[in-house]
Amino acid sequence: MSSFRAAFKGINVKALSYVVGAGALAGSVTGAVMEHQNWENSNNRNYNKQKLAALAAAHLAAKEKNDASKYQQVYNDIALKMREEDEYDEYIGYGPVLVRLAWHCAGTWDKKDNTGGSFGGTYRFKKENTDPSNNGLQNAAHFLEPIHAKYPWLSHGDLYTLGGVTAIQEMQGPKIPWRSGRVDQPEETTPDNGRLPDATKDAKYVRCFFSRLAFNDREVVALLGAHALGKTHLKNSGFEGPWGAASNMFTNEFYNNLLNEKWKLITNEAGNKQYINDKGWMMLPTDMALVQDSKYLPIVKEFAKNENAFFQEFTKAFVKLLENGIEFPKENKPIVFKTLDEQDL
Numbered sequence: 001m002s003s004f005r006a007a008f009k010g011i012n013v014k015a016l017s018y019v020v021g022a023g024a025l026a027g028s029v030t031g032a033v034m035e036h037q038n039w040e041n042s043n044n045r046n047y048n049k050q051k052l053a054a055l056a057a058a059h060l061a062a063k064e065k066n067d068a069s070k071y072q073q074v075y076n077d078i079a080l081k082m083r084e085e086d087e088y089d090e091y092i093g094y095g096p097v098l099v100r101l102a103w104h105c106a107g108t109w110d111k112k113d114n115t116g117g118s119f120g121g122t123y124r125f126k127k128e129n130t131d132p133s134n135n136g137l138q139n140a141a142h143f144l145e146p147i148h149a150k151y152p153w154l155s156h157g158d159l160y161t162l163g164g165v166t167a168i169q170e171m172q173g174p175k176i177p178w179r180s181g182r183v184d185q186p187e188e189t190t191p192d193n194g195r196l197p198d199a200t201k202d203a204k205y206v207r208c209f210f211s212r213l214a215f216n217d218r219e220v221v222a223l224l225g226a227h228a229l230g231k232t233h234l235k236n237s238g239f240e241g242p243w244g245a246a247s248n249m250f251t252n253e254f255y256n257n258l259l260n261e262k263w264k265l266i267t268n269e270a271g272n273k274q275y276i277n278d279k280g281w282m283m284l285p286t287d288m289a290l291v292q293d294s295k296y297l298p299i300v301k302e303f304a305k306n307e308n309a310f311f312q313e314f315t316k317a318f319v320k321l322l323e324n325g326i327e328f329p330k331e332n333k334p335i336v337f338k339t340l341d342e343q344d345l
Contacts (some may be wrong), residue, residue, distance in 0.1 A: 059327065061179070063181070064333075074151055078144070079345075080345070081094075089230070089231070096247065097139055098163040101144075101163060102160050103164065103321065105121070105160045106118040107195070107196055108191040116191035119185070120157060121156025121157035121185070124156050132193075135237065172249055176315055178334065181328055200284075203292055215317065215320070215321075218313060225254050227243045228252070232282065238271075239272060240269070242280070242282070243287075244257050252310045258291050259291065262277055
């Protein structure tokens with residue numbers, strides 16, 4: 001015990017108790033270095049701690065000091081702003097791009113060393129927000145800036161994820177339980193570029209990519225169902241067109257379109273392969289991989305027939321995506337927000 005104490009001389013006792021409890025983190029990450037983490041702060045302030053070698057890189061959420069009503073107020077302000085600025089992207093609105101921002105902020109997580117993910121809010125730094133895979137997300141971040149100015153106690157990780165949750169629910173999607181406590185981290189914790197998915201690939205790639213995020217086949221198919229939302233833009237992603245007719249409503253349309261439309265493979269103006277139909281809709285190669293793979297296909301068919309099953313699976317998978325690698329104190333209970341309609345707003 002004396003050698004243990006000597007090795008961690010100067011470390012705050014309460015901080016150490018959190019570290020010792022970090023073994024419950026998803027992925028059972030070991031052998032990494034933990035640095036620049038923050039305990040018992042005001043959510044977005046950062047207090048650098050000494051580096052702790054040979055321990056898991058722990059993302060320890062700040063203990064919640066606000067009640068749920070304060071976060072409902074943030075939710076309402078985001079939702080009202082979505083309603084007021086509905087002309088964005090040819091009247092699709094900001095909902096889809098807010099979901100994409102939340103997805104991309106969380107999708108950098110790596111289960112091997114618990115780096116990346118939504119915890120540190122590192123999208124706010126140039127290295128991440130100029131990643132070519134994040135082209136177009138600047139619009140979502142700009143949309144959220146007045147929200148952060150009004151609620152400066154809210155961390156960027158909480159802001160980005162709450163924005164995605166709000167968007168899904170306001171677009172008539174499922175209820176997404178959400179927990180607070182992400183802590184803004186310094187710029188040097190920003191993950192390297194290249195961790196976001198490559199849409200030109202096949203089913204083998206899709207399965208391999210999502211394994212880094214600890215998702216199984218069913219979760220993968222559910223998460224990709226969010227492609228019912230929004231549209232691709234050639235200048236941003238190298239692809240062009242919407243996935244379907246209802247681009248700002250969260251439904252199971254994506255799966256029905258995959259199965260029932262006649263798709264033609266073309267090379268677009270950017271030189272990328274994509275699928276199109278005679279209605280002006282599109283599918284990415286990674287989308288079509290879901291019907292080309294014998295394990296993914298039955299799940300696609302199930303979700304096409306049963307929207308409730310899709311909603312249930314998506315909810316679990318999306319919560320997992322937003323929380324990957326984060327250890328939340330027991331005080332941080334999941335919040336289920338009321339939509340504007342439910343509040344008669």
